[in-house]
Amino acid sequence: xxxxxxxGQSIGIIPPxxxxxxxxxxxxxxxxxxxxxxxxxxxxxxxxxxxRVLEDHQGQPVRGVGSNxxxxxxxxDKVQVIGPFGASFLMPNHARSHIVMICxxxxxxxxxxxxxxxxxxxxxxxxxxxxxxxxxxxxxxxRSCRTSGRCKACPRTSSTSTxxxxxxxxxxxxxxxx
Ligand SMILES: Cc1cc2nc3c(=O)[nH]c(=O)nc-3n(C[C@H](O)[C@H](O)[C@H](O)COP(=O)(O)OP(=O)(O)OC[C@H]3O[C@@H](n4cnc5c(N)ncnc54)[C@H](O)[C@@H]3O)c2cc1C
Numbered sequence: 001x002x003x004x005x006x007x008g009q010s011i012g013i014i015p016p017x018x019x020x021x022x023x024x025x026x027x028x029x030x031x032x033x034x035x036x037x038x039x040x041x042x043x044x045x046x047x048x049x050x051x052r053v054l055e056d057h058q059g060q061p062v063r064g065v066g067s068n069x070x071x072x073x074x075x076x077d078k079v080q081v082i083g084p085f086g087a088s089f090l091m092p093n094h095a096r097s098h099i100v101m102i103c104x105x106x107x108x109x110x111x112x113x114x115x116x117x118x119x120x121x122x123x124x125x126x127x128x129x130x131x132x133x134x135x136x137x138x139x140x141x142x143r144s145c146r147t148s149g150r151c152k153a154c155p156r157t158s159s160t161s162t163x164x165x166x167x168x169x170x171x172x173x174x175x176x177x178x
Contacts, residue, residue, distance in 0.1 A: 005046055009083070009090070015066050016069070029083075037120070095130055099133070100133045
């Protein structure tokens with residue numbers, strides 16, 4: 001592949017233009033959300049999940065440079081990318097390894113890449129018996145969960161189950177064993 005990536009890595013995006021001091025924008029990092037063989041298997045593409053930043057951490061209105069640039073891209077736009085980065089948060093190669101993934105509302109992109117890669121291995125017959133366990137808490141329980149459809153789509157086997165659970169302070173969450 002011209003741009004090889006692994007689940008658990010991130011890439012840097014350099015937004016065009018300059019900041020208030022006239023310097024080129026620094027790169028923003030985004031976790032890769034697709035498996036190593038592409039969002040569409042066999043194609044040299046990858047996916048990101050980007051939260052559009054319209055409020056800062058204090059709740060004040062702000063327009064995040066990188067996230068809004070990415071969310072407003074049109075099909076065919078060219079993007080300056082650096083990386084990939086990350087050598088420590090990768091999947092074990094052994095097909096029988098068990099993996100426990102714990103993520104809160106944001107930060108689920110690498111987990112999507114890992115669960116999807118395992119799902120593809122299973123479909124290709126190369127999967128052995130390794131289990132994945134995903135603890136996933138939604139940051140905004142009132143909003144619909146974009147991941148639950150995928151969890152429900154997982155095949156029900158002796159090593160697969162999806163069950164809702166409750167986190168501390170009665171915040172609704174989902175515990176997904178795929
Ligand atoms: C390893 C790594 C992986 C990452 N993966 C992802 C990913 O998969 N998806 C993703 O959406 N982001 C991810 N991020 C965060 C991303 O790099 C940017 O920081 C984020 O998109 C905001 O950048 P921006 O240019 O839009 O905001 P900026 O223009 O840099 O910041 C504008 C203002 O918003 C505040 N701000 C920054 N981020 C947030 C936030 N999340 N919520 C509220 N206020 C904020 C800043 O403090 C600042 O005041 C990752 C970061 C790292 C380090």
